[in-house]
Amino acid sequence: MKSALLSLLISASVCLPGSLALAADAVTVTSLMSKELPDYPGKEGLMISVVYGPGGADPIHKHDAHAFVYVLEGSIVMQVKGDKEVTLSPGDTFYEGPSDIHLVGRNASTTEPAKFIVVLLKNKDAPALMPVE
Numbered sequence: 742m743k744s745a746l747l748s749l750l751i752s753a754s755v756c757l758p759g760s761l762a763l764a765a766d767a768v769t770v771t772s773l774m775s776k777e778l779p780d781y782p783g784k785e786g787l788m789i790s791v792v793y794g795p796g797g798a799d800p801i802h803k804h805d806a807h808a809f810v811y812v813l814e815g816s817i818v819m820q821v822k823g824d825k826e827v828t829l830s831p832g833d834t835f836y837e838g839p840s841d842i843h844l845v846g847r848n849a850s851t852t853e854p855a856k857f858i859v860v861l862l863k864n865k866d867a868p869a870l871m872p873v874e
Contacts (some may be wrong), residue, residue, distance in 0.1 A: 767797035798847035806863030810835040815855025818847035
């Protein structure tokens with residue numbers, strides 16, 4: 742039951758307008774734009790802002806989408822299954838494919854927040870994030 746509730750909260754946080762704080766303000770996801778892509782029937786683009794509070798981290802997940810990440814502030818650590826962990830700073834980018842399992846997504850700092858933008862190209866109305874156990 743807890744897993745299903747967490748999944749619902751995470752999916753809602755990236756699919757609905759506004760913002761939702763997870764894990765006591767450790768991660769805040771805000772939907773910035775959602776746009777149907779008429780040249781690609783059944784697909785949509787979704788842009789979100791993610792703020793990791795100090796020590797903030799995501800659960801292991803996947804997107805079933807093409808995810809393009811751009812770091813705005815602070816430093817984040819990212820890793821997909823089969824690749825090495827990387828630390829990204831402002832201006833750095835990261836890519837996750839539809840079949841990638843996102844093993845590590847966390848703030849590199851325990852004292853400062855980190856902020857990044859994610860653009861997802863995904864199936865229309867599909868959840869933007871799916872927890873993986």
